[in-house]
Every structure is written in structure tokens, then in C-alpha cells.
Amino acid sequence: MKKRSKLLDGILIGALVGAAVSMFDKTTRERVIRGGKKVGTQVAEVVKNPKQTQQVMKEKFNELKSTVEHISEDVSFIAGKVEELREVTPQVMDIVKETKDVFTAKDSKEHSLH
Template sequence: MKRKGSIWKGVLIGAAVGAAFSLFGKIGESQARPSLPVRLKQWRRSVEEMAEDVEFMVEKIKDIVEKTPEVIEIVREVYSRKKEDRPE
């Protein structure tokens, strides 16, 4: 009798494990990694976006570099005013 119970226990455990593998297999299929060409397209798109971002930042840095001497001159003018000429 004890042997019969262990057989059924084994059958139930096996069925549970099979069901779990079946469910995980279906979940895994929907979340499968994209193919190599798709990943390469995604990588290329990311690289192009980063290049655009870097180009934008370089342009902004050029603007700052061009404006810096002008700003320095304005600051010098403000601090070179006589004390009575400064607004209160």
C-alpha cells in the first residue's frame, strides 16, 4: 500500500513539474531575445541617437566658448564702475 501512495505522489509531482515547464516555456517564447538583425538595428539606432546628442552638446559648448569673452567683458565693466555708479 505504501508503494502505491509513493507512485501517485510521483505522478502528481511529475504532472506539476510538467505543467510548470509548459507555462515557463510559453512565457519564455513571448519574451525571447530579438534576432541578431533586430538587435543590430536597435544598436545602430542607439548609436545614431547618441551621435546626435553629442553633436548637440558640441554645438552648445561652441556657443558657450564664443559667448564667454563677451560675458567676461560685461562682468569687468560692472565691477569696474565706481561705487556711486552702482545701483543700490
Template sequence: MGQNKLVKSVIIGAVVGGIISMFDRATRESTVATVKTTTERAKYYAQNRDEFMELIEGKVAQAQSLYDTAQTNITKLVENADQLKDLPQTIQSMVGDTKQAFSSESTHDTHNNQ
């Protein structure tokens, strides 16, 4: 029962809020223009269903393309993250090799100077 009152109260609040917002002239004019444009589009597409279907198919293709691109980018990010996991070991190995090269070089230089 409490759920019914909540939904009913939310709907009443939305309607009252909408009515109050219509006291503003700019809001009222914008709303009327939007309703007219939407009504005209609905009538146009009701008479031109093939064009509407093409529009919908185009939007679906765009969404699919966006999804594919996002999926590719996510895959690349995961691969790069995996490569970054190995990076500390690679750097540590390089530092060790560099230290070893310098220490053997300085040992070699010390023997040559004597």
C-alpha cells in the same frame, strides 16, 4: 584496460569514502533518516500510482512553464539588445540636432543683437 582500472578505482574510493563518513554519528543518523523517508515514499507511490503520475505531470508542467518563461525572457533580452545597437546612432543624431539648433539660435541671436 586503463579505463577499467579507473572506473573500478573510483567506485572503490566512493565506497571507502562512504564507509568512513559513517563514523560520524550525525551523518549516520541523517543517512538512516533519509533512507527511511525515501523507502516510505517509494512504497507509498508504488501503491498509489495515480497520485505518483499526477505528481510527475505537475513537475513536468512546472518545468515547461519555467522553460516558457525563460524563452520569453531571452526573446525580450535579444529584442532589447537589438534596440540598444541602434541607440548610439539615435544619440548621435540627437546631439547633432541639438548642436544645430543651438548654433542656428546663437546665429539668430547674434543677428538680432546687432
């Protein structure tokens, strides 16, 4: 027989005591009751209409799959643009440096003439 962890037992007991103590608050109790009723209604709906639930789940899965595919395409596009920027940036920096050098040289000539 496997021996249970005292830590796990303590965590479970603490959670149960915490949940019981929180039920003393009227607002918390009402929320738990409303949530329980909502879950109960949803479970009853699933039991009554399993085919419809299955169809809804398939549709949601397909929507999620489509969204993941679009995000994947977007990430690939952005990664491609980042790579293009990495390749272009040194060229742009060289052009800016050359332009600066030309203007600096031109400015130096004009100041030496005056």
C-alpha cells in the same frame, strides 16, 4: 570479455571506502538513516498510489514546461530590446554630439565677445 578500467575500479573502491569511513561519524550516520527512511517512505507512497504519483509528475512537468516557455518569451523580449538599443544608440550618440557641438560653439562665441 571486456577488460575493465583500473582507474574506474580504483574510483569505485575509493568511494566505497570513503563512504564507510564517513559512517564512523554519528551525525553522518543519523543523516543517512533519516534520508534512507525518507526515501523508503516516498517509494512506498509511489507503490501504493501510482496514479496519484503519475498525476503529480504530469502537473510538475506541465509547470516546468510553462516556466520554460515564459523564460523563452522573456529572453526573446530582452533580445529584441537589446537589438533596439543597438539601433538607437548611434542615433542618440549623434544627437548628444550635435548638442555638445552647439553648446561648445555658443560658448565660444560668448567668450570671444567678452
